[in-house]
Amino acid sequence: MSALRVTKGHGTGNDFVLVADAEGELELSPARRAAITDRRFGVGGDGLIRAVRSENLDEGRALLEEHPDAEWFMDYSNSDGSVAEMCGNGIRVFVHYLLETGLASLEPGHSIAIGTRAGVRDVHRLADGYAADLGRWGLDGSEPLVRARELPVARPGLGISVGNPHVVVALASDAELDALDLSAAPVIEPAPRGGANVEFVVPSDPLVVDGIGRIRMRVHERGSGETLSCGTGAAAAALAVRHWAGSSAPNEWRVSVPGGVLGVRMFAAEDGEHVGLSGPAVLTFDAELTDVG
Incomplete structure (x- = not known):
């Protein structure tokens, strides 16, 4: 198996393993996701976040019809490998990851649209962190x-x-x-x-x-x-x-x-x-x- 490049990140201690897969080509089964986030045998984390361009994922393509600016999709799963709709700490870490790896750019005071299974969420860059609009509750x-x-x-x-x-x-x-x-x-x-x-x-x-x-x-x-x-x-x-x-x-x-x-x-x-x-x-x-x- 070829090496998988990962990054570890957290938001107030809620920790994640992040993977860049812009083309949506990685085979990340629930079992593999759970193995990667295992705290004893893997990297360890509360969840795994895969960065995929929305156009390369079925859920992302559906969102692009109404939100063409949502270039990136946050493919989030829990530590047991199960898929989840949204993660409030995770989406801030996800945007920070996109910026730090050069996958996206965002100046302080501006926002970026991110696709999730709960819909498109806007994340605003602050001077010392990020603010996410979690949508209607x-x-x-x-x-x-x-x-x-x-x-x-x-x-x-x-x-x-x-x-x-x-x-x-x-x-x-x-x-x-x-x-x-x-x-x-x-x-x-x-x-x-x-x-x-x-x-x-x-x-x-x-x-x-x-x-x-x-x-x-x-x-x-x-x-x-x-x-x-x-x-x-x-x-x-x-x-x-x-x-x-x-x-x-x-x-x-x-x-x-x-x-x-x-x-x-x-x-x-x-x-x-x-x-x-x-x-x-x-x-x-x-x-x-x-x-x-």
Whole structure:
């Protein structure tokens, strides 16, 4: 097998293996993707991101009909090899990777359109990171019960879609959040078709400081387990807390995750309210793989 050139990157500790495959020619089966992201026998990561020109992927070609400027498609999969619709931290790291490898150019203050399985997402380059428009969000109408290890009783959750599915659960204290054992997947009753990421969130006291809402969060991602951060999960958590807090709650939030802090902003758009995510993107090393997968 020929060597595979990969790059490791992360956004607030949510880490990814990135592969350039502009022509869409690589054979990356779910098993091979899982082998590459395995933390003991592979490079290790919460997911794998393949950079493909949209014209060379069926999902990308469909998007180009309405968004001809979406030259690049983020082909994202979880660490178990399963395909996912979107990744909020991943799309920032993906754009940073495109820029650092010369596959795209983007000046600070400007945006680039990226194809994903959740649709086209615009990513804005900031002076110290990136901000992604995650698109229109919505309540999915579900309020399932969620059980987790070290959580004495099942808690109600709120189903939210941010291009991918989430269930957000409010906890009473930092101590309760810290005590959770997320080494096993939380049990959602009734179980959503296709699964969901589960966010456990604690509002800060006071909730709002200088007009900005503040919360802490831990997350169990479907297909990856507990991660140090989840971008779409941070957005879902902020949206859920705003929903519970009522009409006086702010539209700007700071979400503390084990890997750092993310910014979330809700804003009006032509097709309804959108949610944006901002934060850092870091590339850590390059490598060549010859015997993984």
